[in-house]
Amino acid sequence: xxxxxxxxxxxxxxxxxxxxxxxxxxxxxxxxxxxxxxxxxxxxxxxxxxxxxxxxxxxxxxxxxxxxxxxxxxxxxxxxxxxxxxxxxxxxxxxxxxxxxxxxxxxxxxxxx
Amino acid sequence: xxxxxxxxxxxxxxxxxxxxxxxxxxxxxxxxxxxxxxxxxxxxxxxxxxxxxxxxxxxxxxxxxxxxxxxxxxxxxxxxxxxxxxxxxxxxxxxxxxxxxxxxxxxxxxx
Numbered sequence: 306x307x308x309x310x311x312x313x314x315x316x317x318x319x320x321x322x323x324x325x326x327x328x329x330x331x332x333x334x335x336x337x338x339x340x341x342x343x344x345x346x347x348x349x350x351x352x353x354x355x356x357x358x359x360x361x362x363x364x365x366x367x368x369x370x371x372x373x374x375x376x377x378x379x380x381x382x383x384x385x386x387x388x389x390x391x392x393x394x395x396x397x398x399x400x401x402x403x404x405x406x407x408x409x410x411x412x413x414x415x416x417x418x
Numbered sequence: 419x420x421x422x423x424x425x426x427x428x429x430x431x432x433x434x435x436x437x438x439x440x441x442x443x444x445x446x447x448x449x450x451x452x453x454x455x456x457x458x459x460x461x462x463x464x465x466x467x468x469x470x471x472x473x474x475x476x477x478x479x480x481x482x483x484x485x486x487x488x489x490x491x492x493x494x495x496x497x498x499x500x501x502x503x504x505x506x507x508x509x510x511x512x513x514x515x516x517x518x519x520x521x522x523x524x525x526x527x528x529x
Contacts, residue, residue: 336515347521347522348461348517353514407517409453411458411460
């Protein structure tokens with residue numbers, strides 16, 4: 306049973322470009338969470354999705370950031386017009402149920418030049 | 419606001435025992451988690467406490483006191499591979515399942 310798969314593992318963007326991060330949850334998991342980790346900081350919750358629905362986006366910046374989890378395919382975190390402050394590791398976690406244990410992917414490290 | 423505190427760094431010797439503390443002040447509580455994270459890797463689940471007391475799992479144990487807003491992770495018979503960051507996380511009552519994480523404790527195990 307493959308774990309949570311994230312790609313790309315590393316992504317470099319220039320200011321103003323768009324970044325797309327993908328997350329395929331573990332088989333049988335329909336709950337996906339996105340977290341951001343800045344250097345020397347803890348994991349910060351961004352958004353929680355179930356298939357085709359955003360359940361909680363209270364941790365996501367109102368502008369430039371969006372997330373989706375379509376019926377088919379991976380969950381995608383999109384950052385438009387990236388700025389240097391967006392440089393961070395973005396982790397995806399999946400769970401078989403709401404309130405269940407979270408299984409994390411290895412993260413996507415975004416560097417904005 | 420929500421606040422989770424844990425020491426930034428700790429050092430211990432191979433074969434020894436180390437205790438990593440975590441205190442939390444949150445609006446509601448519905449469980450405390452400990453994760454291990456090696457540099458550049460995914461956090462991996464270690465333990466979960468929702469009731470007061472000690473949960474033991476092999477070399478790792480976790481303790482919770484809800485009245486004190488306090489937990490600790492105990493690692494016995496330390497091995498070099500235990501060098502990692504240990505993340506304390508709280509699930510709030512009524513939350514959608516997301517966790518609030520502390521900044522993590524970086525543990526270095528020396529020979």
